[in-house]
Amino acid sequence: MSAEGAQPGTVRPGGRTARVRATVLRAVGDILAERGFAHLDLSDVARRADVGKTTVYRRWGSVTALVADLLMDMAEQSSPRARTGSLLGDLKANARLVQRTLTDPRQGPLFKAVIAAATCDARTAEALHHFYDIRIREWAPCVRQAVDRGELPEGTDAHEVIRAVSAPLYYRLLASGDPLDEAAADRAAEAAAAAAKAGAYVKDRKDEKIERDA
Amino acid sequence: MSAEGAQPGTVRPGGRTARVRATVLRAVGDILAERGFAHLDLSDVARRADVGKTTVYRRWGSVTALVADLLMDMAEQSSPRARTGSLLGDLKANARLVQRTLTDPRQGPLFKAVIAAATCDARTAEALHHFYDIRIREWAPCVRQAVDRGELPEGTDAHEVIRAVSAPLYYRLLASGDPLDEAAADRAAEAAAAAAKAGAYVKDRKDEKIERDA
DNA sequence: AGTTAAACGGAACTGTAGTGCCGTTAGCTG
DNA sequence: CAGCTAACGGCACTACAGTTCCGTTTAACT
Numbered sequence: 001m002s003a004e005g006a007q008p009g010t011v012r013p014g015g016r017t018a019r020v021r022a023t024v025l026r027a028v029g030d031i032l033a034e035r036g037f038a039h040l041d042l043s044d045v046a047r048r049a050d051v052g053k054t055t056v057y058r059r060w061g062s063v064t065a066l067v068a069d070l071l072m073d074m075a076e077q078s079s080p081r082a083r084t085g086s087l088l089g090d091l092k093a094n095a096r097l098v099q100r101t102l103t104d105p106r107q108g109p110l111f112k113a114v115i116a117a118a119t120c121d122a123r124t125a126e127a128l129h130h131f132y133d134i135r136i137r138e139w140a141p142c143v144r145q146a147v148d149r150g151e152l153p154e155g156t157d158a159h160e161v162i163r164a165v166s167a168p169l170y171y172r173l174l175a176s177g178d179p180l181d182e183a184a185a186d187r188a189a190e191a192a193a194a195a196a197k198a199g200a201y202v203k204d205r206k207d208e209k210i211e212r213d214a
Numbered sequence: 215m216s217a218e219g220a221q222p223g224t225v226r227p228g229g230r231t232a233r234v235r236a237t238v239l240r241a242v243g244d245i246l247a248e249r250g251f252a253h254l255d256l257s258d259v260a261r262r263a264d265v266g267k268t269t270v271y272r273r274w275g276s277v278t279a280l281v282a283d284l285l286m287d288m289a290e291q292s293s294p295r296a297r298t299g300s301l302l303g304d305l306k307a308n309a310r311l312v313q314r315t316l317t318d319p320r321q322g323p324l325f326k327a328v329i330a331a332a333t334c335d336a337r338t339a340e341a342l343h344h345f346y347d348i349r350i351r352e353w354a355p356c357v358r359q360a361v362d363r364g365e366l367p368e369g370t371d372a373h374e375v376i377r378a379v380s381a382p383l384y385y386r387l388l389a390s391g392d393p394l395d396e397a398a399a400d401r402a403a404e405a406a407a408a409a410a411k412a413g414a415y416v417k418d419r420k421d422e423k424i425e426r427d428a
Numbered sequence: 429a430g431t432t433a434a435a436c437g438g439a440a441c442t443g444t445a446g447t448g449c450c451g452t453t454a455g456c457t458g
Numbered sequence: 459c460a461g462c463t464a465a466c467g468g469c470a471c472t473a474c475a476g477t478t479c480c481g482t483t484t485a486a487c488t
Contacts, residue, residue, distance in 0.1 A: 012455045012464055038334035043445055052467035115388050116330035120252035129391035169383035173331050177343035194412035195405035226434055226485045257475055266437035
């Protein structure tokens with residue numbers, strides 16, 4: 001007898017199963033990139049991937065689950081960090097990378113769609129957070145090295161600095177709509193570096209100036 | 215004869231028409247806040263608003279158009295800025311306001327959903343950008359006053375500083391998933407203030423250090 | 429108050445997304 | 459390489475979102 005609790009695709013992950021997954025995720029990415037999250041439905045995915053409709057419904061079952069799986073896939077391909085020798089150089093390289101990704105004709109719309117999907121479902125959101133966690137971990141050493149070199153104060157939260165570089169770019173992409181050019185990327189990097197040098201990202205500041213209310 | 219190009223609701227905007235719009239937008243907000251963008255469909259809206267299904271389809275016609283109209287409505291209610299007397303005080307007040315809004319049980323999910331909708335449609339995105347443009351204009355004077363007081367360098371881009379306060383909070387909400395607490399808000403304000411003081415948001419820097427490549 | 433047509437709303441219709449059934453293909457194990 | 463069954467895929471079915479049609483209500487203007 002088989003353990004009936006197992007999800008389809010987990011017992012025999014290779015061969016055809018893997019091929020179907022790759023084709024389907026490719027189709028999902030294509031649809032998200034060119035039509036956006038709102039126009040994604042499972043029937044359409046099955047048609048585009050040239051795969052049985054039943055298969056898509058059985059293995060994923062919902063739009064958000066599809067996107068979550070796509071994010072798992074995206075999380076595996078990592079892009080290595082820069083090593084320019086200075087904090088500002090590294091942060092600018094990171095900012096430029098993010099900026100180029102978000103303005104790319106395929107990646108930009110894709111990221112928009114993936115984030116939209118994550119707002120609708122907890123599991124998808126979790127997959128997205130995992131994705132960014134990996135990317136941030138990849139780049140955090142830049143900041144730690146800057147601390148070692150004495151460029152930044154001791155106790156600086158490396159992850160927080162890396163996030164500070166991306167944040168303004170994502171804010172432009174999703175909220176304000178301001179242009180996402182190289183100047184914006186450089187500015188994001190410079191601002192993060194300046195704030196970090198001023199100690200804005202030093203963590204666990206128990207020695208903070210005494211609260212002065214009441 | 216009537217100009218047939220006119221959109222429904224524009225010729226007789228008062229009375230029942232206005233009442234229907236208010237009820238429908240209320241229902242849209244409710245659904246977005248409690249179920250998210252993916253589960254919003256026009257039939258459901260009509261049912262919840264206790265309004266003829268035909269009306270919703272005729273006047274709005276799509277989910278994104280509904281959200282765009284909701285954003286028009288949201289843009290009208292503005293929240294006045296703080297006047298604490300110092301840049302950091304004002305920025306912290308702004309950061310706290312954004313943080314409280316995004317963690318509010320109704321407003322938080324609503325903002326997520328609205329941003330998700332904006333990623334799927336150009337007109338909705340435009341409405342969202344307009345919404346943030348208004349909010350940012352409202353708070354920009356804080357920064358200009360700080361320049362006048364000599365707290366910030368001449369030529370500092372006021373809008374950019376205000377955006378820099380919100381950006382990390384939205385990044386947490388939508389991308390990284392890190393906690394959106396008061397500490398995060400204070401950090402965002404402090405980082406923006408520090409970067410601004412360092413001159414990271416001075417615009418039109420034609421006197422920038424000479425490019426040194428090739 | 430009366431007139432006009434803008435806007436609403438009920439009811440019937442249609443296309444298609446989502447589901448269930450079952451036979452076929454092919455991945456893993458020994 | 460043979461057997462077992464996980465996983466796929468075609469087909470028929472269902473439910474409901476989205477559309478059309480037309481009669482009713484009522485906002486705007488005189």
